[in-house]
Amino acid sequence: MANTVQARKRARQALAARAHNASLRSRLRTAIKAVRKAVDAGDKAAAQAAFQQQVSIIDSIADKQIIHKNKAARHKSRLSAAIKAMGAAA
Structure with a gap:
């Protein structure tokens, strides 16, 4: 356990930050699942609408450095490719 007042405060702050970051990561995963669903x-129009809506969530979480910007780009790229593949399959 932390011994100094400053260290105790940082421990409290770290717990709060961890909880906040965990909720943002959960929001990211939910956004990705919404597009995957x-x-x-099989509804391409709904998938494109969901993708457009969720891109801003993915970007905002990357801007807050909860995930790396390249990871956000990778997720967006894979979701976009999955949507484009729907048109080729149909």
Whole structure:
């Protein structure tokens, strides 16, 4: 356990930050799942609408450095590719 007042305060702050970051990561995963669900349903229009809506969430979480910007780009790229593949399959 922390011995100094400053260290105790930083420990408290770290717990609060960890909880906040965990909620943002959960929000990211939910956003990705929403697009995947639309893709799996086979409705390309709904998938594109969901993708457009979720891109801003993914970008905002990357801007807050919860995930790396390249990871955000990778997720967006894979979701976009999955949507484009729907048109080729149909």
